[in-house]
Amino acid sequence: TADMLYKVFPKKVADKLQAGMKVEPETHDNVTVYFSDIVHFTDISRLLTPTKVCDMLDRLYKVFDDLATKHQVFKVETIGDAWMGVTNLEKTQDDCHAKQIALFAVDAMEAASHILIDSDKPEMGYVKIRSGFHSGSVVSNVIGSLNPRYGLFGDTVNTASRMESNSLPNRIQCSDTAALLLSEQAPDIYLKKRGKIAIKGKGNMVTYWVEDGLIRDDHGDISGRAGDDHHV
Secondary structure, eight states: OHHHHHHHSOHHHHHHHHTTOOOOOEEEEEEEEEEEEETTHHHHHHHSOHHHHHHHHHHHHHHHHHHHHHTTOEEEEEETTEEEEEESSSSOOTTTHHHHHHHHHHHHHHHHTTSBSSTTOGGGOBOOEEEEEEEEEEEEEEEOSSSOEEEEESHHHHHHHHHHHTSOTTOEEEEHHHHHHHHHHOTTSEEEEEEEEEETTTEEEEEEEEEOOEEEOTTSOEEEEOSOOOOO
Protein backbone atom coordinates (compact mmCIF):
# COMPACT_ATOMS: atom_id res chain seq x y z
CA THR A 1 0.00 0.00 0.00
CA ALA A 2 0.97 3.63 -0.36
CA ASP A 3 1.13 4.04 3.43
CA MET A 4 3.65 1.23 3.74
CA LEU A 5 5.70 2.69 0.90
CA TYR A 6 6.09 5.95 2.79
CA LYS A 7 7.06 4.10 5.97
CA VAL A 8 9.85 2.18 4.25
CA PHE A 9 11.30 4.85 1.93
CA PRO A 10 12.07 8.56 2.31
CA LYS A 11 9.20 10.67 0.97
CA LYS A 12 10.86 11.83 -2.25
CA VAL A 13 11.93 8.26 -3.01
CA ALA A 14 8.44 6.93 -2.26
CA ASP A 15 6.95 9.63 -4.51
CA LYS A 16 9.08 8.45 -7.44
CA LEU A 17 8.34 4.77 -6.82
CA GLN A 18 4.62 5.42 -6.62
CA ALA A 19 4.79 7.35 -9.89
CA GLY A 20 6.68 4.50 -11.54
CA MET A 21 9.82 6.58 -11.97
CA LYS A 22 13.38 5.34 -11.73
CA VAL A 23 15.18 6.35 -8.55
CA GLU A 24 18.70 7.62 -9.22
CA PRO A 25 21.58 7.31 -6.73
CA GLU A 26 21.87 10.34 -4.46
CA THR A 27 24.96 11.60 -2.66
CA HIS A 28 24.61 12.90 0.89
CA ASP A 29 27.70 14.82 1.99
CA ASN A 30 27.38 14.64 5.77
CA VAL A 31 25.15 12.17 7.58
CA THR A 32 25.48 10.19 10.80
CA VAL A 33 24.96 6.42 10.54
CA TYR A 34 24.09 4.28 13.59
CA PHE A 35 24.21 0.53 14.14
CA SER A 36 23.31 -1.64 17.09
CA ASP A 37 23.14 -5.36 17.69
CA ILE A 38 22.18 -7.69 20.52
CA VAL A 39 24.89 -9.08 22.77
CA HIS A 40 25.03 -12.93 22.73
CA PHE A 41 22.34 -13.09 20.05
CA THR A 42 23.70 -16.41 18.76
CA ASP A 43 23.36 -17.98 22.21
CA ILE A 44 19.89 -16.49 22.66
CA SER A 45 18.82 -17.92 19.30
CA ARG A 46 20.07 -21.34 20.37
CA LEU A 47 18.14 -21.26 23.64
CA LEU A 48 14.87 -19.85 22.30
CA THR A 49 12.50 -21.12 19.64
CA PRO A 50 12.42 -19.08 16.41
CA THR A 51 9.00 -17.78 17.41
CA LYS A 52 10.38 -16.55 20.73
CA VAL A 53 13.31 -14.87 18.98
CA CYS A 54 10.89 -13.10 16.65
CA ASP A 55 8.83 -11.96 19.63
CA MET A 56 11.90 -10.55 21.39
CA LEU A 57 13.02 -8.68 18.27
CA ASP A 58 9.52 -7.36 17.66
CA ARG A 59 9.21 -6.01 21.21
CA LEU A 60 12.66 -4.44 21.05
CA TYR A 61 12.40 -2.86 17.62
CA LYS A 62 8.93 -1.46 18.17
CA VAL A 63 10.48 0.56 21.00
CA PHE A 64 13.44 1.53 18.79
CA ASP A 65 11.07 2.63 16.03
CA ASP A 66 9.19 4.87 18.47
CA LEU A 67 12.49 6.36 19.65
CA ALA A 68 13.55 6.92 16.04
CA THR A 69 10.40 8.96 15.48
CA LYS A 70 11.03 10.91 18.68
CA HIS A 71 14.62 11.76 17.75
CA GLN A 72 14.00 12.19 14.01
CA VAL A 73 16.21 9.27 13.01
CA PHE A 74 15.41 7.57 9.71
CA LYS A 75 15.31 3.79 10.11
CA VAL A 76 17.17 2.24 7.19
CA GLU A 77 16.68 -1.43 7.95
CA THR A 78 16.94 -4.31 10.38
CA ILE A 79 18.98 -7.39 9.51
CA GLY A 80 18.55 -10.13 12.07
CA ASP A 81 19.46 -8.54 15.38
CA ALA A 82 21.04 -5.44 13.81
CA TRP A 83 19.20 -2.08 13.67
CA MET A 84 20.47 0.65 11.33
CA GLY A 85 19.45 4.29 11.26
CA VAL A 86 20.67 7.60 9.82
CA THR A 87 20.20 11.33 10.29
CA ASN A 88 20.52 14.29 7.90
CA LEU A 89 19.27 12.20 5.02
CA GLU A 90 15.48 12.19 4.91
CA LYS A 91 15.36 15.78 6.20
CA THR A 92 17.91 18.56 6.64
CA GLN A 93 19.61 18.26 10.04
CA ASP A 94 22.97 19.89 9.31
CA ASP A 95 23.32 21.40 12.77
CA CYS A 96 22.11 18.44 14.85
CA HIS A 97 22.50 15.09 13.06
CA ALA A 98 25.24 13.73 15.35
CA LYS A 99 23.33 14.98 18.39
CA GLN A 100 20.09 13.29 17.31
CA ILE A 101 21.86 9.97 16.81
CA ALA A 102 23.60 10.25 20.18
CA LEU A 103 20.34 11.01 21.99
CA PHE A 104 18.67 8.12 20.20
CA ALA A 105 21.56 5.80 21.08
CA VAL A 106 21.37 6.67 24.79
CA ASP A 107 17.61 6.13 24.88
CA ALA A 108 17.85 2.90 22.88
CA MET A 109 20.45 1.51 25.29
CA GLU A 110 18.21 2.33 28.23
CA ALA A 111 15.09 0.93 26.53
CA ALA A 112 16.80 -2.35 25.64
CA SER A 113 17.71 -2.91 29.28
CA HIS A 114 13.97 -3.13 30.06
CA ILE A 115 13.14 -5.68 27.34
CA LEU A 116 12.92 -9.25 28.60
CA ILE A 117 14.72 -11.83 26.47
CA ASP A 118 11.80 -14.20 27.03
CA SER A 119 8.62 -12.62 28.37
CA ASP A 120 7.58 -16.02 29.79
CA LYS A 121 10.93 -16.62 31.52
CA PRO A 122 12.05 -13.42 33.26
CA GLU A 123 14.92 -15.33 34.85
CA MET A 124 16.68 -15.19 31.45
CA GLY A 125 17.17 -11.50 32.04
CA TYR A 126 17.05 -8.49 29.78
CA VAL A 127 18.41 -7.58 26.38
CA LYS A 128 21.84 -5.96 26.15
CA ILE A 129 22.97 -4.14 23.04
CA ARG A 130 26.21 -2.67 21.76
CA SER A 131 26.09 0.31 19.44
CA GLY A 132 28.22 2.70 17.45
CA PHE A 133 28.06 5.51 14.93
CA HIS A 134 30.14 7.50 12.47
CA SER A 135 29.62 10.64 10.39
CA GLY A 136 30.52 11.19 6.76
CA SER A 137 29.22 10.96 3.20
CA VAL A 138 27.04 8.18 1.76
CA VAL A 139 25.25 7.34 -1.45
CA SER A 140 21.64 6.19 -1.19
CA ASN A 141 19.76 4.20 -3.79
CA VAL A 142 16.96 1.73 -4.34
CA ILE A 143 18.32 -1.66 -5.36
CA GLY A 144 16.31 -4.23 -7.29
CA SER A 145 12.76 -4.34 -8.63
CA LEU A 146 11.38 -7.37 -6.80
CA ASN A 147 11.01 -6.33 -3.15
CA PRO A 148 13.20 -3.26 -3.78
CA ARG A 149 15.57 -2.33 -0.99
CA TYR A 150 16.61 1.17 0.05
CA GLY A 151 20.25 1.12 1.01
CA LEU A 152 23.18 3.32 1.99
CA PHE A 153 26.61 2.74 0.51
CA GLY A 154 30.12 3.99 1.12
CA ASP A 155 32.95 3.87 3.63
CA THR A 156 30.89 5.81 6.18
CA VAL A 157 28.51 2.85 6.45
CA ASN A 158 31.40 0.41 6.86
CA THR A 159 33.05 2.55 9.52
CA ALA A 160 29.79 2.99 11.45
CA SER A 161 29.36 -0.78 11.41
CA ARG A 162 32.89 -1.19 12.77
CA MET A 163 32.13 1.28 15.55
CA GLU A 164 29.29 -1.00 16.61
CA SER A 165 31.08 -4.33 16.21
CA ASN A 166 34.10 -3.07 18.20
CA SER A 167 31.93 -1.56 20.93
CA LEU A 168 31.14 -3.28 24.23
CA PRO A 169 27.90 -4.41 25.90
CA ASN A 170 25.81 -1.46 27.08
CA ARG A 171 28.27 1.00 25.52
CA ILE A 172 28.01 3.51 22.67
CA GLN A 173 31.16 4.05 20.62
CA CYS A 174 31.71 6.73 18.00
CA SER A 175 34.54 7.75 15.69
CA ASP A 176 36.63 10.86 16.26
CA THR A 177 34.87 12.48 13.28
CA ALA A 178 31.45 11.95 14.88
CA ALA A 179 32.81 12.96 18.29
CA LEU A 180 34.01 16.30 16.94
CA LEU A 181 30.59 17.02 15.45
CA LEU A 182 28.89 15.91 18.64
CA SER A 183 31.03 18.14 20.81
CA GLU A 184 29.95 21.10 18.66
CA GLN A 185 26.27 20.17 18.39
CA ALA A 186 25.72 18.96 21.96
CA PRO A 187 28.50 20.05 24.34
CA ASP A 188 26.46 18.79 27.30
CA ILE A 189 26.81 15.17 26.14
CA TYR A 190 29.86 13.57 27.73
CA LEU A 191 32.50 12.03 25.49
CA LYS A 192 35.16 9.82 27.03
CA LYS A 193 38.20 9.07 24.90
CA ARG A 194 38.68 5.34 24.48
CA GLY A 195 41.95 5.81 22.63
CA LYS A 196 43.35 4.05 19.57
CA ILE A 197 41.88 0.68 18.73
CA ALA A 198 42.54 -1.60 15.79
CA ILE A 199 39.64 -1.51 13.32
CA LYS A 200 39.49 -4.19 10.62
CA GLY A 201 40.12 -2.65 7.23
CA LYS A 202 40.82 0.78 8.76
CA GLY A 203 43.94 0.36 10.89
CA ASN A 204 44.16 2.15 14.22
CA MET A 205 41.39 4.65 14.93
CA VAL A 206 40.81 6.99 17.83
CA THR A 207 37.32 6.41 19.20
CA TYR A 208 35.14 7.78 21.98
CA TRP A 209 32.53 6.47 24.38
CA VAL A 210 29.28 8.43 24.44
CA GLU A 211 27.79 8.82 27.90
CA ASP A 212 24.53 10.43 28.91
CA GLY A 213 26.17 11.70 32.14
CA LEU A 214 22.93 11.62 34.07
CA ILE A 215 22.07 9.82 37.30
CA ARG A 216 18.40 8.90 37.64
CA ASP A 217 16.78 7.95 40.92
CA ASP A 218 14.29 5.12 41.38
CA HIS A 219 11.52 7.31 39.99
CA GLY A 220 13.43 8.15 36.83
CA ASP A 221 14.10 11.74 37.86
CA ILE A 222 17.40 13.36 37.00
CA SER A 223 19.31 13.94 40.22
CA GLY A 224 22.74 15.01 38.99
CA ARG A 225 25.65 14.36 36.70
CA ALA A 226 28.28 11.68 37.08
CA GLY A 227 31.88 11.47 36.02
CA ASP A 228 34.19 13.90 34.33
CA ASP A 229 33.24 15.33 30.99
CA HIS A 230 35.71 14.69 28.20
CA HIS A 231 35.43 16.79 25.09
CA VAL A 232 37.29 16.41 21.83
